[in-house]
Amino acid sequence: MKLKCKINGAAIEANVPPRMLLSDFIRHELRLTGTNVGCEMGVCGACTVIVDGEPMRSCLMFAVQADDCSIRTVEGLAPDGNLTALQESFSRHHALQCGFCTPGILMTLEALSKKNALPSSAEGVREVLSGNICRCTGYQNIVDAVLALPR
Amino acid sequence: MKPAVFDIVRPATLVHALALLGEHAQEAKVIAGGQTLVPVMNFRLAMPRLLIDLNTVGELAGIRRDGDVLRIGAMTRQCELLRDPLVAAHAPLLARAVPHIGHVQTRSRGTVGGSLAHADPAAELPLVMVALDASFTVRSRDSERILPARGFFRDALSTELADDELLTEIAIPVAPADVRCSFRELARRHGDFAMVAVAAQRSAGGVSVAVGGLEAVPRYCRKLVDAIGRGAFNRDRLPELIRAELHDCVALADLQASTEYRRHLAGVLMQDCLGEVLAS
Numbered sequence: 001m002k003l004k005c006k007i008n009g010a011a012i013e014a015n016v017p018p019r020m021l022l023s024d025f026i027r028h029e030l031r032l033t034g035t036n037v038g039c040e041m042g043v044c045g046a047c048t049v050i051v052d053g054e055p056m057r058s059c060l061m062f063a064v065q066a067d068d069c070s071i072r073t074v075e076g077l078a079p080d081g082n083l084t085a086l087q088e089s090f091s092r093h094h095a096l097q098c099g100f101c102t103p104g105i106l107m108t109l110e111a112l113s114k115k116n117a118l119p120s121s122a123e124g125v126r127e128v129l130s131g132n133i134c135r136c137t138g139y140q141n142i143v144d145a146v147l148a149l150p151r
Numbered sequence: 152m153k154p155a156v157f158d159i160v161r162p163a164t165l166v167h168a169l170a171l172l173g174e175h176a177q178e179a180k181v182i183a184g185g186q187t188l189v190p191v192m193n194f195r196l197a198m199p200r201l202l203i204d205l206n207t208v209g210e211l212a213g214i215r216r217d218g219d220v221l222r223i224g225a226m227t228r229q230c231e232l233l234r235d236p237l238v239a240a241h242a243p244l245l246a247r248a249v250p251h252i253g254h255v256q257t258r259s260r261g262t263v264g265g266s267l268a269h270a271d272p273a274a275e276l277p278l279v280m281v282a283l284d285a286s287f288t289v290r291s292r293d294s295e296r297i298l299p300a301r302g303f304f305r306d307a308l309s310t311e312l313a314d315d316e317l318l319t320e321i322a323i324p325v326a327p328a329d330v331r332c333s334f335r336e337l338a339r340r341h342g343d344f345a346m347v348a349v350a351a352q353r354s355a356g357g358v359s360v361a362v363g364g365l366e367a368v369p370r371y372c373r374k375l376v377d378a379i380g381r382g383a384f385n386r387d388r389l390p391e392l393i394r395a396e397l398h399d400c401v402a403l404a405d406l407q408a409s410t411e412y413r414r415h416l417a418g419v420l421m422q423d424c425l426g427e428v429l430a431s
Contacts (some may be wrong), residue, residue: 001159013164018159021193040152041190050429056232060189061260064159065206084281108255130341131254 007032007065008076016063023047025063027104029127034074034103045132048104049073055111074103077110085149086110093145097136106133109146120151157199163205165290169317171203175294176314181204183226183265186257192236194282213321214238220322225264229253229276236363241325244283244332244352251334254342260348264318267300270368272307272403273344275336276324278363280321282350283372286318297322304368327354335420336364339407347406347416351424360425365402365417372396372421379429386429393421 003014007030023055026035026049039042041058047058050072064103077084086109096102112118112128119125125146126139136141159182162168172179180199182188183206191197205211211226214235214312223232223242232238232249239246239374252258252266252275254431264277267287280287287298289312310319326332336348358379360372375396378384400415 017156019154019156021153021189024153040256042186045254048256049262054228055256056260057186057256059193060257062159062185062188062189064161065185066202067161095377112255127250128255128340131256 001064003067004046004071006069008072008079014063018062018064018112021059021061021063022066022071023058023062024073025066026058029063032073032075036100036103038100043133044101044104045108046101046104048107049134050107050111053111053114055108056088072110074087074106076104084110086145089145089148090142093141093148095137095141095145096134101132101134105129105134105142108132113149118146118149118151120147122147152193154189154197154362155195157192157202157204159204160265161204162206163209164399165210165319168205169210169290170294170298171317172317173202173315173384175203179244181205181317183266183268184228184257184261185270186253186261186265187271188265191239203318207261214361216231216241216325217322221325223263223323225262225267225318225320227263229258229261229263229266230255232289233258242283243326244331244334244350245279245323247332247334248279248348248350249338251338251345251348259343263321267321268310268318269310270304270308270310271344272367272369273346273364274389275334275345275348277304277348277362277386278348278361278369279334280323281363281369282352282359282361284359285323287318288322289316290319291315291317301371307367314422318338326352327356330354331428333424335424337420347413348422349424351419351421351428353428358425358428360421362417365413366400367403370400377419379425386398389422389425390418393418393425396421401408 023037026032036046038046042057042060049058122143125143159391182202182204200375211224213224285300332352334350336345338345345364351360361369378392402410404410
């Protein structure tokens, strides 16, 4: 099936089978392997990308459903190598260890940040990140990194 | 964990979607947000031959006020319920419940109609619709009918929808200005399906209470509502009335909670919710 979309600003045209998940299209066809796949059942949040401004789980969408959509992946955050404020803050606060969950977390927060909807309390940050599972950090440094951002 | 082979059609209009559903009712499955259907397909617990994708049917999304009801298109994303001022103003109980549905990333794709048609016993939206006495517009290629939420849910994951029917719109009575509402649920982690959830609201027009996660379908607590509604209601009698309401209830049991524990939880949350809305 024909698929036309934008990924990180670049126009993409492809022919994909209906059953191909958006996560697999991004990783296997486009070779953008920053988007990770953890559970493929919508629980872990590692595959979160931004579709038309909203954070979504790319393992719970078929690639063909992204037709006419504009998608951002973690590779689109710092195309010229200059980290975003969020990425800088993650680095400064040591908000990751193995880094597997980090792209999903960054994209969730990026989408909220663009809407000026980043929470300003620790509890609020934990709530918006409840759909992103991290098994290394215990979340504390992630929460610190988010709270340190200017609002 | 990849879905089996299927075909997908992406109709642009409701008429086309209904025609496709009428023609392929046996082998087709309708996909709305897909936040339940896609994982189930990834596990091959469902292997539909054809998906009818409603994400391209723009006319099914949107929230508007129509006289004394709030009309919500079935494909309205759950996150829109939190953003739309009409929901906050006219269905505050619904607005209270939405943050408990899944996570930011599933609410942005998951739809109102999808959750209702799926009818998970512990889902928040069916519970709220029962509490609010909402009604559902259900259409097929050749027919249209209006069903009350309180009669829509048949059993766990089972509704009054026929194979060729589509839930298209939800109508919620606009809440009176003096409304007070409360929504409480207990889940192991934020965003999980509730073990038990309770929705209650009260205005001069009366009280409404419903419990979700307790039985196969949301329980509208008619006995309790009637007892509270009768003139000389004394709040001290609430524990006794809640016990009477739950007297015949055979609660669900699973690894998270036994029958007894669920029923106990329901009583505690009902007491809390009613305490909140009945407080003078």
